[in-house]
Amino acid sequence: MSDEHTLNPEIMPEEPEKATLEGRNKFLGFWFFLGGETVLFASLFGTYLALKGSNNGGPTADELFGLELVFIMTMLLLTSSLTSVYAIYHMKNNDFKKMQLWLGITVILGLAFLGCELYEFTEYILHEDFTFRSSAFGSAFYTLVGFHGGHVLFGLLWIVTLMARNAKRGLNLYNAPKFYVASLYWHFIDVVWVFIFTVVYLMGVI
Amino acid sequence: MAENTNSSNSHLDYHKQKKKDEMKQQVITFALMIIFTIIAFGMVTSGLDKLFVVPILLLLAVVQVGFQLYYFMHMSHKGHELPSLMMYGGAAVAFLTVLTMVVLVWW
Amino acid sequence: MSSTIAQKRGFASTLWDYLTTVDHKKIGIMYLIAGGFFFLVGGLEAMAIRWQLVRPENDFVSAGFYNELLTMHGTTMIFLAAMPLIFALMNAVVPLQIGARDVAFPFLNSLGFWLFLFxxxxxxxxxxxxxxxDAGWTAYAPLSTTSPGHGVDFYVLGLQISGAGTLIGGINFLVTIVNMRAPGMTYMRMPLFTWTAFVTSALILFAFPALTVxxxxxxxxxxxxSGFFDAGMGGNSVIWEHLFWIFGHPEVYILILPAFGVFSDVFSTFSKKRLFGYTAMVFATVLIGFLGFMVWAHHMFTVGLGPAANSIFAVATMAIAVPTGIKIFNWLFTLWGxxxxxxxxxxxxxxxxxxFxxxxxxxxxxxxxxxxxQFHDTYFVVAxxxxxxxxxxxxxxxxxxxxWWPKMFGKILNEGLGKFTFWTFFIGFHLTFFIQHFLGLMGMPRRYWIYLENQGLDTGNAVSTAGAFLMAIGTIVFLYNVIITSVKGEKVSGDPWDGRTLEWSIPSPPPHYNFRQTPLVRGLDPxxxxxxxxxxxxxxxxxxGDIHMPNSSILPFVMSLGLFIASFGFIYQTSDKSWLSLVFIGMGILLGCMFIRSVKDDHGYxxxxEDLDKEAGL
Incomplete structure (x- = not known):
């Protein structure tokens, strides 16, 4: 019973995500996890770089990639990163409604990004005959970009679950770390995308 | 008592203002990131020399990621010493891995 | 809810208790039992290998089965025996050594165990x-990609699941050691075992993602x-070797560092001296962890990376001898006087x-x-x-x-049997492996199922097999010791060794909340x-005051079961797509559990x- 009170203080502390021991643990553990994810994506990037020339007679990177769609996707994801910063800003001001609003915008932008990615993949598969199985380059491309897309999808499911679960009760010290950590995850997805659009797309067509 | 609430109010106001200033900074960061992205895409479409463009592309990417980590993810704030340590540790291993795949894999 | 069930104290309730527990001490015991079981399985495979090699052109097992044996022996011993046994000690001891009531993520700790087990x-x-x-524990492509049947598929998914468990465990220990230390327990007052657990966990964090990929x-x-390792599609099998060893070499240090920690604590306790050169020991541990990431290509010298790369990795590898040497001397100086x-x-x-x-x-x-x-792929490497x-x-x-047996179970293992185990195992170990150096120098390649007679390899192999039997006897006696101790052994106090560190300041076995009151640490060896x-x-x-404890949960078990089911779907969908249904069922179970975990609040209890006072009065 005492939890109810301590988790819903009258004045929200300065950093609600780190006000409880559980929150501090979550905060640190998630950052450490992101350190590991860095290595995971580096392994995928390395594999891609080693295999990007192995197109096995199929289309090459500069024949394949168009920059217009990638530019739109980049803008969508970059903006969604800013909107999730706004969400956390309102969390720290203890303004739950605005936080939900900005998170909602983040989700919509993320969905749009995912839609673009699906469109891109289907174009390649249906019209360019460029698939996961057509060459080592294809395998490496779909694996790297697909792992990122999978992260986006998981992040969307996560944020939506959090928003729905807490819609009625608002912000407290129990769920504040959850929101904070989900936003960290979302930023990290953008970090990975910055390298994907640079290394895969831009350096692919140049 | 009254004084207490007063001071805590001004305390709150101070923090609110600080957060507001920080948010302004975040928006500036965002604008810079957008500009960097446009520069990157622009350089590629302009048809400049590859040897010149690629290092700049990578530099722009690293700076953007730095912005994400230090401003959007607040790694510049206090209490992020261990997160920084682990991110740099991960980045070091990541660098070695990518370097290996680029220079030590062939045929 | 679970606490009311546990009060019945039947077999079923004990089982339920262990299936749902989030208590690091019980998880440690489960790691010990599971790791011990796989150690026996791996040992049995080793005995079969040695028996096949006892004389020239033996036909105890077929060539194909021999390949399976050697692959499974290596894989089992590294991933399913050594890792979990290290985790058993870390779970049992680290929270006690830093004066914590629990680990940072009790739920994830349990999940890590069940993932490893499944x-x-x-x-x-x-x-x-x-x-x-049957492609060796290193599973080099294209041998592994072209290996017929489903054997390597089981390798891939089994290691993927247990690897995820290890990664989770590693993050848990990192955060536990950073955030859960008792007041006054600064980093430079932590016992060496905790330090090595910390560095090992960091290595896990950075090494395992490469294996995952x-x-x-x-x-x-x-x-x-796909065609990553298929040269016909433009793939490259060297990528696998790099990824495997970027993980695989740090893995060796992941295993050995906690062992260094154990020895440091044991030497200091039984020499009645503070560890000699504590600061240097900590520094050496961190340095070994750091260098451990820069040497992986020494497993690949003969791949043809070129003289420049080979030289760099050779020098980096030799450099590791320096911090290791520092440690050896510090242990000797701890003993001295x-x-x-x-x-x-x-x-x-x-x-x-x-x-060592x-x-x-x-x-x-x-x-x-x-x-x-010259040495590569000979018995010299095996030795x-x-x-x-x-x-x-x-x-x-x-x-x-x-x-730590008395701390975990409240009883000291029988000393006579313990010494017997040591001497048989120690002599057997040197008998088995010392001679393999010379077998290797004489040119005996590893992983071959037979050798010809009159090539000077007969006696050496026979001696090696005899040694293996001595090791087996030692292990069996240890098992007997465990049984006899749990049946007949006498209860001991909380501090049977006149210990120096925090785990000896509480009863054996510790109550489930570990410390009634968090201790105040005033220095090294508090x-x-x-x-x-x-x-x-x-x-x-x-x-x-009141003590906050986490709730137990069955979700980790069910989540791991979900992945286990999905794995069968992945493995068999290659021949019949209807097996994909298992993938959806299994992943559905996993995601469903994650959803429940996310939606249902878990505040602990x-x-x-007053209850603490009552317990103390008893």
Whole structure:
């Protein structure tokens, strides 16, 4: 019973995500996890770089990639990163409604990004005959970009679950770390995308 | 008592203002990131020399990621010493891995 | 809810208790049982290998089965025996050594264990489902991508699942050590075992993702027709070797560092001295962890990376001898002038020093890239890594088990049987592996199922097999010791060894909340400081109050089961797509559990002060 009170203080502390021991643990553990994810994506990037020339007679990177769609996707994801910063800003001001609003915008932008990615993949598969199985380059491309897309999808499911679960009760010290950590995850997805659009797309067509 | 609430109010106001200033900074960061992205895409479409463009592309990417980590993810704030340590540790291993795949894999 | 069920105390309720527990001490015991079981399985495979090689052109097993045996022996011993046994010690001891009531993520701790167990079970299911993996524990492509049957598929998914468990466990220990230390327990006051657990966890965090990716690529190649390692599609098998060893070399340090920690604590306790050069020991541990990431290509000297790369990795590898040497000397200086008590734990520690030093020395020989062209893939390499892994890790686990058994179970393992185990195992170990150096130098290649007679290999192999039997006898006696101790052993106090660190300041086995009051730490070897100032126990850092504890949960078990089910779907969908339904069911279970975990609040519960008083009164 005492939890109810301590988790819903009258004045929200300065950093609600780190006000409880559980929150501090979550905060640190998630950052450490992101350190590991860095290595995971580096392994995928390395594999891609080693295999990007192995197109096995199929289309090459500069024949394949168009920059217009990638530019739109980049803008969508970059903006969604800013909107999730706004969400956390309102969390720290203890303004739950605005936080939900900005998170909602983040989700919509993320969905749009995912839609673009699906469109891109289907174009390649249906019209360019460029698939996961057509060459080592294809395998490496779909694996790297697909792992990122999978992260986006998981992040969307996560944020939506959090928003729905807490819609009625608002912000407290129990769920504040959850929101904070989900936003960290979302930023990290953008970090990975910055390298994907640079290394895969831009350096692919140049 | 009254004084207490007063001071805590001004305390709150101070923090609110600080957060507001920080948010302004975040928006500036965002604008810079957008500009960097446009520069990157622009350089590629302009048809400049590859040897010149690629290092700049990578530099722009690293700076953007730095912005994400230090401003959007607040790694510049206090209490992020261990997160920084682990991110740099991960980045070091990541660098070695990518370097290996680029220079030590062939045929 | 679970606490009311547990009160019935039947077999079913005990089972339920262990299936749902989030208590690090119980999870430690489960790691011990599961790891011990897989150690026996791996040992049995080793005995079969040695029996096949006892004489020239033996036909005890077929060539194909021999490949399965050697693959499973390596894989089982590294991933399913050594890792979990290390985790058993870490779970049992680290929270106690830093004065914590629990780990940072009790739920994830439990999840990590169940993932490891289901991964291990999945891997061993292959024996009964058409044959075990047979591409070596390194699973080099294209041998692994073209291996017929489903053996390597089981390898890929089994290791993927148990690897995820290990990663989770590693993050848990990192955060536990950073955030859960008692007041006054600064980093430079942590016992060496905690320090090594910390560095090991950091290595896990950075090394395992590379394995995760490597296994995914192998899985895609084998099951979904991608071409990462298929030269016909432009793929490159060297990528697998790099990914595997970027993980694989740090993995060796992940295993050995906690063993170093065990020895440091054991030497200091039974020499009645503070560890010599504590700061240097910490520094050396961190340095070994750091260098451990820059040497992986020494496993690949003969791949043809070129003289520049080979030289860089050779020099980096030799550099690791420096911090390791620092450690060896510090242990010797800890012993020097100490009030030494020799018991089983100490015997294993003393036996470790010469054994591991031999392994370290052959390691420097192998690090010389030019010489490695001769040693590569011979029994010299086999001898080397058994000297470091058995002589280091297994000795460390035995030492740690003897040392902390009273803390985990409240009873001391029988000393006579313990010493018998040590001497048979120690002699058997050197008999088995010392001669393999010479077999290797004479040109006997590793992983061959037979050799011809009159090539000077007969006697050496026979001696080696005899040694293996001595090791087996030692292990059996240890098992007997465990049984006899749990049946007949006498209860001991909380501090049977006159210990120096926090775990000895509480009862054995500890209550599930560990510390009634969080202790105040005033220096290195905190309990010893209090003792030398005439106090009996630790000074509490807080008044007696309610204790917050986490709720137990069945979700980790169910989540791991979901992945286990999905794995069968992945493995068999290659021949019949209807197996994909299992993938959806299994992943559905996993995601459903994650959803429940996310939606259902879990605030834990409190043990009230009055109940604590009652317990103390009993």
């Amino acid at each position: 991964g291990g079970v999945l891997l061993n299911c292959s024996w009964f489902l058409g044959g075990a993996p 490597g296994l995914f690529l192998l899985m895609f190649d084998r099951m979904f027709g 100490g009030n030494i008590k020799i018991n089983s734990a100490m015997l294993w520690a003393l036996g470790f020093i010469p054994s 030093t031999i392994g370290g020395m052959t390691g420097v020989m192998l690090a010389a890239a030019a010489a490695d062209y 080397h890594f058994h000297y470091v892994i058995v002589g280091g890790v297994v000795f460390g686990i035995f030492s740690g088990l003897h040392y 309990l010893w400081i209090e003792k030398s100032e005439g106090r009996k126990g630790m000074t509490p850092a807080e008044p007696l 409190h043990i009230h002060k």
